[in-house]
Amino acid sequence: MLLAVFHFKPVNIPSQITTLIIGIAVTLISLWYGQNHGLMPVAASEEAGQVDGLFNTMMTIATGLFILIQGALIYSLIKFRRRKNDQMDGPSIHGNIPLEIVWTAIPAVIVLILSLYSFEVYNIMGGLDPMASHDHHGSQLAHHHSGDEQDVAPSLIAFAPSQGQVALGLGASPETAGQEAQLTVDVMGLQYAWLFTYPDTGLVSGELHIPVGEEVQLNLTAMDVLHAFWLPQFRIKQDAIPGRESQLRFTPTKLGDYPVICAELCGSYHGSMVTRLYVETPEEYEAWMQEQLLASADKLEETVALNPAQMSDSEFLAPYAQEMGIDSQSLKHLEHEGRRQEAGGRREESL
Numbered sequence: 505m506l507l508a509v510f511h512f513k514p515v516n517i518p519s520q521i522t523t524l525i526i527g528i529a530v531t532l533i534s535l536w537y538g539q540n541h542g543l544m545p546v547a548a549s550e551e552a553g554q555v556d557g558l559f560n561t562m563m564t565i566a567t568g569l570f571i572l573i574q575g576a577l578i579y580s581l582i583k584f585r586r587r588k589n590d591q592m593d594g595p596s597i598h599g600n601i602p603l604e605i606v607w608t609a610i611p612a613v614i615v616l617i618l619s620l621y622s623f624e625v626y627n628i629m630g631g632l633d634p635m636a637s638h639d640h641h642g643s644q645l646a647h648h649h650s651g652d653e654q655d656v657a658p659s660l661i662a663f664a665p666s667q668g669q670v671a672l673g674l675g676a677s678p679e680t681a682g683q684e685a686q687l688t689v690d691v692m693g694l695q696y697a698w699l700f701t702y703p704d705t706g707l708v709s710g711e712l713h714i715p716v717g718e719e720v721q722l723n724l725t726a727m728d729v730l731h732a733f734w735l736p737q738f739r740i741k742q743d744a745i746p747g748r749e750s751q752l753r754f755t756p757t758k759l760g761d762y763p764v765i766c767a768e769l770c771g772s773y774h775g776s777m778v779t780r781l782y783v784e785t786p787e788e789y790e791a792w793m794q795e796q797l798l799a800s801a802d803k804l805e806e807t808v809a810l811n812p813a814q815m816s817d818s819e820f821l822a823p824y825a826q827e828m829g830i831d832s833q834s835l836k837h838l839e840h841e842g843r844r845q846e847a848g849g850r851r852e853e854s855l
């Protein structure tokens with residue numbers, strides 16, 4: 505259709521109509537590509553839609569600009585190319601002030617709109633709350649906190665998230681900030697792994713399991729250096745900082761397992777600081793939790809049963825000695841020798 509327009513233009517179609525048709529075509533292509541770029545991984549959380557909406561808007565605008573700018577370049581290359589035997593210069597053109605104002609103003613407006621939109625998304629996801637003080641939006645804060653808590657400096661708030669305070673964090677919407685999430689997990693980043701502690705049961709795990717559809721709150725911190733907890737499919741990322749706690753709240757919407765990635769260069773093996781996040785049905789989650797608790801209880805029992813303090817050395821070593829083909833007689837002898845040497849050592853020390 506565009507080709508037809510170009511083809512017939514010299515005949516009688518006025519250029520305003522050509523411009524209009526090109527404009528409509530560019531707009532339609534941009535809108536379509538902005539929704540169908542396929543650049544994002546699966547969206548697995550309630551919050552993902554907000555981020556994708558912003559990204560798609562930026563992609564739509566960028567596609568339109570790309571087509572316009574590249575189109576103008578290609579059009580000019582062809583239209584104003586040097587012809588055979590043409591030794592003339594083109595017309596001498598100096599600046600065009602209205603044009604320059606327009607091409608400065610349009611990007612400025614686009615950037616302004618996008619920044620307002622991104623702040624709105626950030627706010628909806630609870631990102632602006634940690635910075636909130638009653639000087640700026642007191643009425644909003646009043647919903648979250650009561651009384652004296654409002655006077656606590658934001659940096660102190662970040663240290664005391666367990667008291668229902670808003671921590672340095674992301675994910676809690678203004679409506680849910682200050683409320684307890686349905687499930688809380690403490691996350692510790694260390695070189696080079698993530699450790700997940702479930703405070704309700706005391707379970708410690710190297711992978712994160714959560715039930716689908718329930719809001720999860722992660723309390724992040726780091727043992728050694730800065731790490732960053734990144735869930736690409738959930739569109740959220742948060743720094744894990746030694747000595748302070750940050751939060752991440754989200755509601756998983758899709759069953760499956762997803763990568764958990766450290767997104768802060770934290771040392772030589774930063775690249776291997778990866779684990780999995782399993783979103784399960786509440787039944788699967790409960791079964792996993794029970795299984796892990798049983799396994800860790802077994803481990804505990806083993807350690808207790810092996811307590812060598814109650815046995816003599818030969819009793820404790822007997823099963824191992826048998827494996828190695830040492831008879832009980834020589835074991836006793838070895839034990840006796842050991843005691844003698846120990847005693848000898850002590851005597852030497854005291855001399």
Ligand SMILES: [Cu+2]
Binds near residue numbers: 731
């Ligand atoms: Cu790391």
